[in-house]
Amino acid sequence: MTQNQINQSAWAEKWPAPAKLNLMLRITGQRSDGYHLLQTVFQFIELCDWITFHPVDDGRVSLQKPIPGVPEADDLIIRAAKLLKAETGCEQGVRIEVEKNLPMGGGLGGGSSDAATTLVVLNALWGLQLSMEKLMELGLTLGADVPVFVYGYSSWAEGVGEKLERIDIPEQWFVVIKPNCHVDTKEVFLSKDLTRNSKSIRIADFIAGQHQNDCLGVVRERYQSVKDALVDLSEFSEARLTGTGACVFAQFDSEEAAVSAYRSLQKKWQVYLVKGVNESPLFSKLKSGNIS
Template identity: 75%
Template sequence: MTSNQTDQLGWGEKWPAPAKLNLMLRIVGQRPDGYHLLQTVFQFIDLCDWLSFHPVDDGSVSLKQPIQGVPEADDLTVRAALLLKAETGCQAGVCIEVEKNLPMGGGLGGGSSDAATTLVVLNQLWGLQLSTEKLIALGLQLGADVPVFVYGYAAWAEGVGEKLEKIAPSEQWVVVIKPDCHVETREIFLAKDLTRDSKSITIAEFTAGNYKNDCLDVVSRRYQSVKNALCALSEFSEPRLTGTGACVFAQFSSKEAAISAYDALKGSWQVYLARGMNISPLLSKLEIGKHTH
């Protein structure tokens, strides 16, 4: 492959893997296999990991820099690339470079987003031509949050998070606090005191202000630092938990209000200032690419 071809196809380019917030999360039931049935609203924020993909000739899949403490074979980007190869019989290889900005174990979907970007971009770079539906189905094999990142739009989600419907909540400024703890999603979903029979609501009820997250009380009781973060944020706006945490966030109607909260909190907390987005930056970049090549 010539270097000119390499550049043209987007090899070596940086591709965004954005964070998500759960603007609402209700647990409305449980399947016989133990998976929880959810209603949730996903919205992206402009806080991203960045991935680049480098072609290799020997058909192997590797990471340029494995994440400390995560065996390379368990890394979701590696698993995503191998899954694509297994699904399509593609013989090509890749070395994946990840610039990690999203905190791990924060409920922002970093690992899932990295996996989705890998699926979507390699599908393009390798010329596999799998449909978005097919990529979503593959993503679900890697994790319940992967599909929405492949889908690329803010979404009302049901099932285990794979039934997606486009939705357009207001794109507000957000301040996100990452408490100094790692919340295990599995532990929260196994908790005896977790509500599992919330009444389903409609999109209209959500839009009217029904933002409840059924995991909030369970997580707050178990993790003092999450409780403290919620308390710190509550001085500026209504604080919420994303997914099972650990990150908590608050929305602001103006950039100024968000910056002022961010400035007040950054001395004591690991805090991020971001903007809500209804179209994933990954999807935007792909669309731009389609029109320029």
């Protein structure tokens, strides 16, 4: 099969944009420009948006179905595609179809993951041949979480989240609750009650069990539904916050224990039963040979 045939078949594919969990989040300082210095651990989970790219002849970039209330020009998917065109001078166009499964405003990285999948797949479909490092650099201009989705592996992250080191984590089962609220990330990071001087730790410390989230206290006190979700989930396993939330999660040693908790909680909550994976489902699919 020729490269052209591979790319032609890839245009018809649905490409995953996976969710992530922050298994730990420490705020170790603040830069002069206001950005917070972090230490965090990202792991992917098998919950994905699915994106299909349709070639068009007029050079335009558009969504097949824009998100209600979000101007198309502001959508991270559109911004990512247009950024690729601007960076490379590419004159090709695309119509992008999105099957949205990740909850918005949940801290699972849905918008960032959609943008990363757009960068990675269109880079291949359009034959642009930008390196992963360049795609990560472009992704960072769209959002602090985009680079890890481009990188494609569970990561220990520092800086503002852009300094990544691959890390292998046990691929366990999780139950994730999405409370019925939208946490304002900016509000959390501006809070006077936020811890900003946590001591830096090493990967070995995280592996040994240090997995605090410095945003937890602020979010729990400001959002009652997050607090309630933490209480209900903690009946089954240690309940933790991903990023600034709103999603909370718990880790389980067996699928059976996770399924039991999921079934109990789904009577009251929007809840997901998911497996943690170290390799992004996007990169697992890329390796299948449909695209290069």
